[in-house]
Amino acid sequence: MIxxxxxxxxxxLALAAGCAAARPTWVPAGGTYSPPSGRYALQLPDGWLxxxxxxxxxxxxxxxxxxRIDVGRREVGKSLGSTKKVLARGMLxxxxxxxxxxxxxxxxGMQGSTxxxxxxxxxxxxxxxxxxxxxxxPDGLKVRxxxxxxLVEDSLYELSYRAPERHxxxxxxxxxxxxRASFKVRAPVAxxxxxxx
Amino acid sequence: MKAAACLGAIVLAACATTNLPPATASxxxxxxxxxxxxxxxxxxxxxxxxxxxxxxxxxxxxxxAEVARRLEPEAAWAAIPFRIRVIKNPYLNAxxxxxxxxxxxxxxxxxxxxxxxLATLLAHEMTHATHRHAIRELRDRKNNFAFAVGLNSILPGxxxxxxxxxxxxxxxxxxxxxxxxGLRLVAxxxxxxEEAPRLFAHLKEQLGEEKKTEPFFFGTHPALDARIENYRxxxxxxxxxxxxxxxxxxxFLRRTREVVYENAVLDLRAGRFVxxxxxARKYAGLDxxxxxxxxxxxxxxxxxxxxxxxxxxxxxxxxxxxxxxxxPEPYRSIGLLLxxxxxxxxxxxxxxxxxxxxxQASDRxxxxxxxxxxx
Numbered sequence: 001m002i003x004x005x006x007x008x009x010x011x012x013l014a015l016a017a018g019c020a021a022a023r024p025t026w027v028p029a030g031g032t033y034s035p036p037s038g039r040y041a042l043q044l045p046d047g048w049l050x051x052x053x054x055x056x057x058x059x060x061x062x063x064x065x066x067x068r069i070d071v072g073r074r075e076v077g078k079s080l081g082s083t084k085k086v087l088a089r090g091m092l093x094x095x096x097x098x099x100x101x102x103x104x105x106x107x108x109g110m111q112g113s114t115x116x117x118x119x120x121x122x123x124x125x126x127x128x129x130x131x132x133x134x135x136x137x138p139d140g141l142k143v144r145x146x147x148x149x150x151l152v153e154d155s156l157y158e159l160s161y162r163a164p165e166r167h168x169x170x171x172x173x174x175x176x177x178x179x180r181a182s183f184k185v186r187a188p189v190a191x192x193x194x195x196x197x
Numbered sequence: 198m199k200a201a202a203c204l205g206a207i208v209l210a211a212c213a214t215t216n217l218p219p220a221t222a223s224x225x226x227x228x229x230x231x232x233x234x235x236x237x238x239x240x241x242x243x244x245x246x247x248x249x250x251x252x253x254x255x256x257x258x259x260x261x262a263e264v265a266r267r268l269e270p271e272a273a274w275a276a277i278p279f280r281i282r283v284i285k286n287p288y289l290n291a292x293x294x295x296x297x298x299x300x301x302x303x304x305x306x307x308x309x310x311x312x313x314x315l316a317t318l319l320a321h322e323m324t325h326a327t328h329r330h331a332i333r334e335l336r337d338r339k340n341n342f343a344f345a346v347g348l349n350s351i352l353p354g355x356x357x358x359x360x361x362x363x364x365x366x367x368x369x370x371x372x373x374x375x376x377x378x379g380l381r382l383v384a385x386x387x388x389x390x391e392e393a394p395r396l397f398a399h400l401k402e403q404l405g406e407e408k409k410t411e412p413f414f415f416g417t418h419p420a421l422d423a424r425i426e427n428y429r430x431x432x433x434x435x436x437x438x439x440x441x442x443x444x445x446x447x448x449f450l451r452r453t454r455e456v457v458y459e460n461a462v463l464d465l466r467a468g469r470f471v472x473x474x475x476x477a478r479k480y481a482g483l484d485x486x487x488x489x490x491x492x493x494x495x496x497x498x499x500x501x502x503x504x505x506x507x508x509x510x511x512x513x514x515x516x517x518x519x520x521x522x523x524x525p526e527p528y529r530s531i532g533l534l535l536x537x538x539x540x541x542x543x544x545x546x547x548x549x550x551x552x553x554x555x556x557q558a559s560d561r562x563x564x565x566x567x568x569x570x571x572x
Contacts, residue, residue, distance in 0.1 A: 084468030085500065092537070094563045098500075102466040111285040111463065112249020119562045127566075140247030 024053045033057065034186065039073050040157060043182035045175045059179075067163035067172045069179055074156045082106040087156055093120055096151050097129035100158075104147070110135055116144075123150040123157065124185050134165065144169045146176065152185050159183060215333045220276035220326070221269075231295065231332040238294035245284065245300070252283040252303060252459070260452045261301070261319070264312060267386040268320045269327065277326045281319065283456065287463040287472065289403050293322040295331035306453050307460035307476055308399045312445035313383070313392035320379035320386075328378065330371045376424065380431055389442040394428040397421055406471050454483045461493055470501055488521035492530075499530060507534050525554035532567065541571035 029044035113135035121130035128150030145162035161176035277297035461476030481490030495513030532547035
């Protein structure tokens with residue numbers, strides 16, 4: 001009976017996750033949040049909205065064109081899209097930063113972007129990196145972005161923030177830094193569940 | 198009968214002529230809808246500029262304009278204010294706006310061998326503008342749309358297909374027209390025509406490397422094999438008895454040498470290792486005294502990370518240092534390789550040398566961490 005309930009509960013969760021993946025909706029943020037995969041947890045500021053899907057979270061206060069925080073996970077060895085380079089286990093943070101930087105600067109329309117900072121950074125107490133770069137969107141609007149990344153075993157965890165350089169970037173940067181400070185890597189849901197049993 | 202008359206009226210009312218004289222004909226004036234296209238081209242141009250995608254190299258642009266001026270007479274320049282600009286993009290491509298702005302990718306410039314190939318490309322592009330292909334194609338599409346609307350009112354579902362195939366056909370005709378007329382311009386300017394098909398052979402090679410089956414150069418261009426064959430036939434048919442002409446390889450390579458390097462950097466960023474290596478080797482050959490050539494070859498090996506790559510990379514870095522002991526980047530890369538190998542003393546020495554050469558290095562914080570953990 002318990003087993004059946006568990007299965008039903010797991011099925012309901014899977015269904016809910018499936019629905020969320022098919023049609024993620026914006027919900028109010030605030031407090032601790034963990035995405036459906038359960039791979040990490042973070043604190044999002046009150047008054048923001050979030051959209052979670054599998055391993056990824058998107059948050060914004062006034063709309064994604066005015067400011068957005070993206071958090072997610074990528075598996076090493078998989079394509080980063082615009083560069084054929086891939087991440088590998090055991091890479092130094094600077095090497096990971098180099099590949100991420102190349103992926104950003106090879107993206108369509110980003111060949112004119114400027115890398116302003118590439119420095120070591122701590123994420124969840126682990127050695128990672130921080131990139132700060134600027135670019136102009138197709139309408140010529142100056143945008144600034146910060147990208148934090150950390151390689152943990154076979155996963156790159158990434159947190160980024162971008163906003164128009166004028167007014168918005170500076171205004172919400174502190175909120176993003178708090179999100180970054182609250183970020184914690186967690187074991188995936190399935191692993192934790194089987195471990196508990 | 199009534200329906201047929203109605204269809205005729207719809208089609209006639211909507212159709213505008215696609216049979217326009219070239220811009221070089223006397224009495225050339227922009228048509229109203231063509232003026233709109235030029236305005237759109239100007240807006241697109243502003244976006245390219247704003248996005249920082251254009252390579253700002255006035256001397257290079259002056260050289261490209263100098264070659265273009267040899268191709269078209271002053272009358273063409275009076276009608277179309279040509280300007281050739283270079284876009285930071287490693288893929289082999291070039292395109293023309295109706296107002297005469299020609300954009301050539303760094304990838305295209307870096308891959309060409311000589312001025313005759315450049316002239317072939319520019320002549321082709323300039324013909325698109327002088328022969329008003331943009332407005333002709335737009336009108337053609339609109340006419341086909343009007344035709345399709347009319348046909349759909351009687352035979353729903355068939356009209357769109359008929360219209361689509363006609364549009365595609367016209368595009369191929371215009372590309373062929375640009376090839377034919379462009380080749381005449383190249384011949385009149387005294388260039389070696391044997392170089393024309395070689396330009397397209399480069400494109401074909403890239404398709405092979407990228408494992409692409411469809412030619413993407415200009416999207417609707419005739420297939421590259423057919424195109425290369427067409428060039429050869431044209432040369433045989435019209436220019437067989439003509440003296441060989443010049444290729445101006447030396448001048449071209451001297452003027453485009455820096456683009457070869459910058460494009461190799463773009464290829465390396467995109468992880469296109471084969472293309473990046475070809476570019477790096479070409480650059481190293483063009484300027485054997487520059488430390489940047491062997492350094493980039495070293496970076497290629499290091500970032501590819503294949504068997505024996507670290508040793509190959511170290512050898513290239515040492516070659517770069519032998520050429521220029523004050524060039525900092527190879528020291529950092531040597532440090533990284535030795536650090537990962539566990540040679541802490543060797544890594545520390547290389548990192549310290551790097552920081553002594555560039556105390557304000559943007560990655561100083563990383564390097565200091567490595568030095569700290571190597572003590």
